[in-house]
Amino acid sequence: xxxxxxxxxxxxxxxxxxxxxxxxxxxxxxxxxxxxxxxxxxxxxxxxxxxxxxxxxxxxxxxxxxxxxxxxxxxxxxxxxxxxxxxxxxxxxxxxxxxxxxxxxxxxxxxxxxxxxxxxxxxxxxxxxxxxxxxxxxxxxxxxxxxxxxxxxxxxxxxxxxxxxxxxxxxxxxxxxxxxxxxxxxxxxxxxxxxxxxxxxxxxxxxxxxxxxxxxxxxxxxxxxxxxxxxxxxxxxxxxxxxxxxxxxxxxxxxxxxxxxxxxxxxxxxxxxxxxxxxxxxxxxxxxxxxxxxxxxxxxxxxxxxxxxxxxxxxxxxxxxxxxxxxxxxxxxxxxxxxxxxxxxxxxxxxxxxxxxxxxxxxxxxxxxxxxxxxxxxxxxxxxxxxxxxxxxxxxxxxxxxxxxxxxxxxxxxxxxxxxxxxxxxxxxxxxxxxxxxxxxxxxxxxxx
Numbered sequence: 001x002x003x004x005x006x007x008x009x010x011x012x013x014x015x016x017x018x019x020x021x022x023x024x025x026x027x028x029x030x031x032x033x034x035x036x037x038x039x040x041x042x043x044x045x046x047x048x049x050x051x052x053x054x055x056x057x058x059x060x061x062x063x064x065x066x067x068x069x070x071x072x073x074x075x076x077x078x079x080x081x082x083x084x085x086x087x088x089x090x091x092x093x094x095x096x097x098x099x100x101x102x103x104x105x106x107x108x109x110x111x112x113x114x115x116x117x118x119x120x121x122x123x124x125x126x127x128x129x130x131x132x133x134x135x136x137x138x139x140x141x142x143x144x145x146x147x148x149x150x151x152x153x154x155x156x157x158x159x160x161x162x163x164x165x166x167x168x169x170x171x172x173x174x175x176x177x178x179x180x181x182x183x184x185x186x187x188x189x190x191x192x193x194x195x196x197x198x199x200x201x202x203x204x205x206x207x208x209x210x211x212x213x214x215x216x217x218x219x220x221x222x223x224x225x226x227x228x229x230x231x232x233x234x235x236x237x238x239x240x241x242x243x244x245x246x247x248x249x250x251x252x253x254x255x256x257x258x259x260x261x262x263x264x265x266x267x268x269x270x271x272x273x274x275x276x277x278x279x280x281x282x283x284x285x286x287x288x289x290x291x292x293x294x295x296x297x298x299x300x301x302x303x304x305x306x307x308x309x310x311x312x313x314x315x316x317x318x319x320x321x322x323x324x325x326x327x328x329x330x331x332x333x334x335x336x337x338x339x340x341x342x343x344x345x346x347x348x349x350x351x352x353x354x355x356x357x358x359x360x361x362x363x364x365x366x367x368x369x370x371x372x373x374x375x376x377x378x379x380x381x382x383x384x385x386x387x388x389x390x391x392x393x394x395x396x397x398x399x400x401x402x403x404x405x406x407x408x409x410x411x412x413x414x415x416x417x418x419x420x421x422x423x424x425x426x427x428x429x430x431x432x433x434x435x436x437x438x439x440x441x442x443x444x445x446x447x448x449x
Contacts, residue, residue, distance in 0.1 A: 338448035358386030
């Protein structure tokens with residue numbers, strides 16, 4: 001029981017009867033009994049009120065302790081000011097920032113704690129009735145002004161709605177900048193992942209489509225291809241026929257040949273058939289490439305000598321070009337990986353072939369091919385000293401049927417097929433421009449095995 005708690009009389013009737021004679025009449029006794037009853041009720045109410053008050057005080061202290069612990073744990077600075085702009089509360093972060101004790105800060109005008117150049121701006125927010133707002137300020141410390149901080153001011157109001165001060169929170173701009181940079185980097189990674197997923201799905205769908213189209217085109221192309229060879233045999237037979245007929249009939253056959261322009265027709269047939277045959281062969285090659293894009297066939301893995309396959313690919317690519325360029329090959333000895341040798345060879349040939357096209361016409365044409373072991377991968381790099389990759393082509397480089405070559409020089413399938421083969425092997429191809437000029441293509445494949 002609290003020492004200030006009211007004490008209950010032990011025997012109020014005894015006190016009442018302590019007067020003259022020491023005895024009470026029946027009426028007096030009844031009155032005093034009623035008084036005792038009332039006193040008991042008041043006393044019980046006092047005990048209940050005191051108990052409730054003690055419980056509420058305990059709750060209030062607990063709430064105050066909780067709020068204080070939360071404010072103390074906040075890493076951002078927090079300052080509470082009265083209507084005149086004086087500090088009435090500051091959290092440990094602000095105390096640490098200024099290098100002063102909390103007792104020294106209490107009652108100090110906040111404007112005096114702000115760098116002199118920013119005090120006028122701070123007063124606009126500290127004046128009574130100011131609305132919430134953001135600004136950038138520096139604070140004066142024992143060692144000089146702090147770094148610029150992002151500050152938020154909020155007005156404080158009492159129960160009547162009257163402004164009674166302000167609350168200031170803030171953190172160094174450097175932290176915010178790092179947070180924004182981290183957020184921006186995460187956003188870019190998410191965008192890249194989304195683009196990659198969309199691209200993979202697009203390529204998979206398109207691969208299934210073109211594989212079906214290639215299958216349907218294969219029969220009529222084979223028909224045209226076979227007929228062209230038959231036409232070539234027929235042309236030779238007709239040419240021999242007219243030559244021998246001329247020997248038998250003399251001038252009469254020669255006149256007929258001139259009348260019907262047989263010689264002109266025969267001379268045109270050869271390039272026409274040759275051009276048709278070349279076109280059919282080109283279409284057949286395109287169809288073969290398209291059929292590779294079904295992506296459903298598991299490749300037969302074998303150990304590949306990277307040094308040998310790069311050297312052979314460089315020879316093949318150089319042999320198909322009229323313009324000569326210096327091809328430098330640098331491959332780590334003993335470098336090997338597991339995969340489909342024919343498909344990996346095709347990728348390297350495509351990359352070197354494109355590099356040779358990029359340096360065509362340059363007096364100092366140069367293509368460098370190097371291969372290294374990087375972690376658990378084999379990295380094959382093909383770089384040239386050409387004009388580089390156009391900005392508009394960077395995002396479309398590996399799309400099917402996209403090409404920067406002249407009409408008739410490329411189908412736009414080489415890089416797409418190379419990209420698809422690399423992906424099937426668990427690798428990737430990346431393209432970029434070199435700082436000193438030209439382009440660089442990097443093929444990375446897991447060693448496997």
